[in-house]
Amino acid sequence: xxxxxxxxxxxxxxxxxxxxxxxxxxxxxxxxxxxxxxxxxxxxxxxxxxxxxxxxxxxxxxxxxxxxxxxxxxxxxxxxxxxxxxxxxxxxxxxxxxxxxxxxxxxxxxxxxxxxxxxxxxxxxxxxxxxxxxxxxxxxxxxxxxxxxxxxxxxxxxxxxxxxxxxxxxxxxxxxxxxxxxxxxxxxxxxxxxxxxxxxxxxxxxxxxxxxxxxxxxxxxxxxxxxxxxxxxxxxxxxxxxxxxxxxxxxxxxxxxxxxxxxxxxxxxxxxxxxxxxxxxxxxxxxxxxx
Numbered sequence: 001x002x003x004x005x006x007x008x009x010x011x012x013x014x015x016x017x018x019x020x021x022x023x024x025x026x027x028x029x030x031x032x033x034x035x036x037x038x039x040x041x042x043x044x045x046x047x048x049x050x051x052x053x054x055x056x057x058x059x060x061x062x063x064x065x066x067x068x069x070x071x072x073x074x075x076x077x078x079x080x081x082x083x084x085x086x087x088x089x090x091x092x093x094x095x096x097x098x099x100x101x102x103x104x105x106x107x108x109x110x111x112x113x114x115x116x117x118x119x120x121x122x123x124x125x126x127x128x129x130x131x132x133x134x135x136x137x138x139x140x141x142x143x144x145x146x147x148x149x150x151x152x153x154x155x156x157x158x159x160x161x162x163x164x165x166x167x168x169x170x171x172x173x174x175x176x177x178x179x180x181x182x183x184x185x186x187x188x189x190x191x192x193x194x195x196x197x198x199x200x201x202x203x204x205x206x207x208x209x210x211x212x213x214x215x216x217x218x219x220x221x222x223x224x225x226x227x228x229x230x231x232x233x234x235x236x237x238x239x240x241x242x243x244x245x246x247x248x249x250x251x252x253x254x255x256x257x258x259x260x261x262x263x264x265x266x267x268x269x270x271x272x273x274x275x276x277x278x279x280x281x282x283x284x285x286x287x288x289x290x291x
Contacts, residue, residue, distance in 0.1 A: 001072045001098055002131060002159045002182035003200040004037030004222070005214040007207040008045035010249050010256060011059055013265030019055060021062060023262045028066035030261065034211035037218075039067060040203050043076035043101055044138065045249045050267040053084075057091040064096045074203075078103030078133060082118050089126040099129040101161060101203070106139035112147045123154045130156055135163040135186060145169055149176030161186045161203050162194075170197040188240040192233045195221035205248055206239050209255050210288055238284035245277040254278065255285060 009031070012023035031039055041063040042048045042056050051059065060075045067073050075092035077100045079085040089100050104110075105118055123130055132151060136142035142164070151157050159182025162169055167190060173183055184201050185194035191202040195218055207214040217232040243251045247270065254273035256262045266272055273281070285291045 001038070001129065002074070002184060005035075005207050005211070005218040006038040006040055006074065006184070006201060006203045007031055007036045007211060007214075008040045008043050008186075008203050008205055009063070010208055010253055010262065011042065011046040011051070012256075012262040013047075013267060014263055015265050017265060017267040019051075019059060020263055020265065024059070024062055025066045027261060028063060031207075031211050032067065032070045035215035036071060036207055036211045037201065037215060038072040038074055038098075039063060040074045040076060040101055041097075043133075043203070044103070044135070045205055045208070045252065046076060047249065047267055047270070048076050048078075050270075053088065053091075056088060057095065060092050060097060061095040072098040074099045074101050074131065076101045076103070078105075080105040080108050082121050085118070085122050086125045089122055089128065089130070093126055093128040097128070099131060099158070100126075101131045101133050103133040103135060104139050104141045104143050106141060109141055112144060115141070115143050115147055116150055119151050119157065120154060123151075123157050127156060129158045131182065131184065132157065132160040133163070133186070134160060137163070145172045145176055148173060152177035152181050158182055159184055159200070163187050165190050167193055167197060170194060170199055174198055188243070189237075191240075192217060192221050192229050196224070196226060196229065205243050205252055206236060208252050209243075209259065209285070209290055210236060210239065213288070235288045239288050242277075242281045242284040245281060246273060251277070251281055255281060255290075258282065258285070259290060 075097040077088035163186025165187040220229040
């Protein structure tokens with residue numbers, strides 16, 4: 001279930017910040033047609049931080065409904081409160097999600113033992129496959145491989161989204177967690193190398209705009225075809241970089257609007273993509289064959 005190119009789906013919104021259900025349905029259909037291997041709903045790219053709990057659960061239910069079992073749906077259900085993370089994970093299970101993605105608790109700066117106890121509590125409370133999510137650049141909290149190794153012993157903790165971009169962690173995580181534990185990268189720029197080193201896939205921002213190419217590139221890397229993976233990835237390299245010219249998902253929502261796939265809508269405190277950077281990202285989109 002947790003392998004290949006998994007899109008970290010945006011949450012389409014109108015200019016007033018309201019969730020656009022029709023655009024969400026169309027995006028899900030498009031990703032199924034384009035070959036995305038799974039859809040991650042309401043993660044960081046889906047603006048989980050500014051959706052309230054009811055909206056969060058509603059979007060998960062909608063994505064599950066729209067996907068209609070054609071691809072797995074992984075729900076972002078992490079929180080910096082263990083109680084809230086359990087509530088969101090229960091909501092995802094009730095909605096029919098295939099798994100959950102839980103970010104390390106942000107802002108609190110828990111210890112490694114605190115991280116272990118947090119994720120164990122969620123796993124024991126809700127019987128659904130769970131992916132850990134380590135992204136210290138956003139959370140000010142780095143879950144070390146040794147802690148991941150401890151958590152891998154829990155039955156329904158089945159993998160990790162490792163978004164540090166530190167490729168040396170792949171071998172260490174595999175050693176500590178075993179061959180069946182899903183190792184997923186959250187860093188587009190190093191996704192190809194991560195998978196070639198033994199990872200299972202990516203949860204990708206770039207896949208929002210180039211899902212077919214990301215699917216082909218990750219599949220080639222999973223097959224160990226270094227040359228083919230590099231050839232497919234080459235025109236995407238500028239996208240991997242420029243989709244982070246401002247905080248994600250600001251650039252990718254602008255790119256999707258330019259492609260006519262979503263309306264111009266984002267929720268404060270995020271703002272619409274700066275005109276200063278638009279020509280640069282447009283150039284990268286042209287190079288990737290998107291415009």
